[in-house]
Amino acid sequence: MPDRIYLDANATTPLLPEVLEAMLPFFGVSFGNPSSAHRSGQRTRAAVERARAAVAALLNAQAKEIVFTSGGTESDNLALSGVLQPYLDRGEPAHLITSAIEHHAILYAAESLEKRGVEVTYLAPTSDGVIAPDDLQDALRPHTRMISIMLANNETGAIQPIGKLARLAKAHNANLLVHTDAVQAGGKLSLDLAGEFKNVDLLSLSGHKMYAPQGTGVLFVRKGVSLAPLFHGGPHERQRRAGTENVPGIIGLGRAAEVARDSLTFGSTRLFALRDQMETKLLQRIPGAVVNAASALRVPNTTNLRIPGIDAESLIIALDVQGIAASFGAACQSGATEPSHVLTAMGLTSEEARSSFRLSLSQMTTTEEIERACEIIPAAVQRLRSVAS
Ligand code: PLP
Numbered sequence: 001m002p003d004r005i006y007l008d009a010n011a012t013t014p015l016l017p018e019v020l021e022a023m024l025p026f027f028g029v030s031f032g033n034p035s036s037a038h039r040s041g042q043r044t045r046a047a048v049e050r051a052r053a054a055v056a057a058l059l060n061a062q063a064k065e066i067v068f069t070s071g072g073t074e075s076d077n078l079a080l081s082g083v084l085q086p087y088l089d090r091g092e093p094a095h096l097i098t099s100a101i102e103h104h105a106i107l108y109a110a111e112s113l114e115k116r117g118v119e120v121t122y123l124a125p126t127s128d129g130v131i132a133p134d135d136l137q138d139a140l141r142p143h144t145r146m147i148s149i150m151l152a153n154n155e156t157g158a159i160q161p162i163g164k165l166a167r168l169a170k171a172h173n174a175n176l177l178v179h180t181d182a183v184q185a186g187g188k189l190s191l192d193l194a195g196e197f198k199n200v201d202l203l204s205l206s207g208h209k210m211y212a213p214q215g216t217g218v219l220f221v222r223k224g225v226s227l228a229p230l231f232h233g234g235p236h237e238r239q240r241r242a243g244t245e246n247v248p249g250i251i252g253l254g255r256a257a258e259v260a261r262d263s264l265t266f267g268s269t270r271l272f273a274l275r276d277q278m279e280t281k282l283l284q285r286i287p288g289a290v291v292n293a294a295s296a297l298r299v300p301n302t303t304n305l306r307i308p309g310i311d312a313e314s315l316i317i318a319l320d321v322q323g324i325a326a327s328f329g330a331a332c333q334s335g336a337t338e339p340s341h342v343l344t345a346m347g348l349t350s351e352e353a354r355s356s357f358r359l360s361l362s363q364m365t366t367t368e369e370i371e372r373a374c375e376i377i378p379a380a381v382q383r384l385r386s387v388a389s
Pocket of ligand 1 (some may be wrong): 010070072074103105206217
């Protein structure tokens with residue numbers, strides 16, 4: 001659908017052509033099982049290990065610290081459950097600190113651990129969607145075993161001060177483990193696990209948010225961190241994730257990591273400029289429009305726009321008809337759409353949250369597309385407003 005304007009990259013990114021090209025042989029001639037001793041297995045093993053090294057290089061980590069998973073959801077569940085379940089098994093008290101703005105992959109994993117006996121604190125963000133270090137400091141307890149705070153929020157793009165939060169947590173207790181869901185930061189921000197993020201012990205990535213295929217992910221597990229596996233089976237991924245590897249997916253993720261490493265600076269600068277140009281135009285052309293989390297540091301591709309008096313769900317449908325794919329930050333639960341938990345945690349009313357929607361650009365987004373979107377969106381808002389009045 002070449003005429004469509006895709007502004008929903010935080011939901012999923014298109015596959016890069018070079019990623020697809022790298023994957024293709026692994027659907028064909030290179031089909032060996034990487035655990036097989038024969039040559040066709042060993043060739044595949046070598047390719048998987050090259051992909052692992054590429055992901056490690058993107059994170060400034062060691063290859064053996066990279067665990068391939070089926071995506072961000074599995075990585076998040078593995079991190080939380082893998083660290084905290086052993087405390088429950090030993091009957092020791094365990095406290096987890098997370099935030100109210102996490103993705104449901106973290107929130108529901110935390111809820112499940114809570115039902116099993118883990119104490120959980122959900123930190124509220126500031127009105128700009130950021131977790132304040134002082135709030136973390138106040139929440140730390142002697143038996144806090146883990147903190148899990150996302151690096152970039154999927155709805156607002158707000159970047160959390162993970163380096164600082166991790167330092168604080170380690171100063172409180174050097175044995176406490178720090179996890180960050182970096183799914184919306186992969187390929188958008190530089191992630192240096194030997195530098196700024198040297199106090200981060202576990203980090204989740206998802207392939208389909210960084211131009212690799214859906215159903216692929218990574219959990220970085222710092223050397224020395226022990227993790228109880230979620231799955232039981234073979235000794236894959238150094239006993240941390242049983243199951244024959246998704247070889248084509250892993251190869252795609254490795255290639256995407258190489259591209260991200262090469263193009264991060266240039267790609268981010270271009271996206272920042274394009275996103276800011278879009279925001280400026282939309283704010284000029286839509287009376288009353290406001291950017292949610294505007295004064296937070298944000299990833300370069302995300303805008304969350306609130307348009308008073310507009311039902312964002314209706315706007316998304318109208319934009320879809322006009323050829324624009326955007327997203328309504330809400331979860332459909334039991335057939336009813338709930339206002340975004342992220343926006344309401346930031347202090348927006350349900351009505352304000354329901355009038356907010358997200359535009360997220362990809363590396364493939366062009367200036368022409370943004371110019372067209374900045375014509376179509378204000379016109380659609382005007383039509384909805386005139387119907388409502
Ligand atoms: N964490 C965040 C911040 C996300 O945005 C998403 C997906 O939207 C996930 C986790 C889940 O990742 P996956 O779709 O790969 O399971």
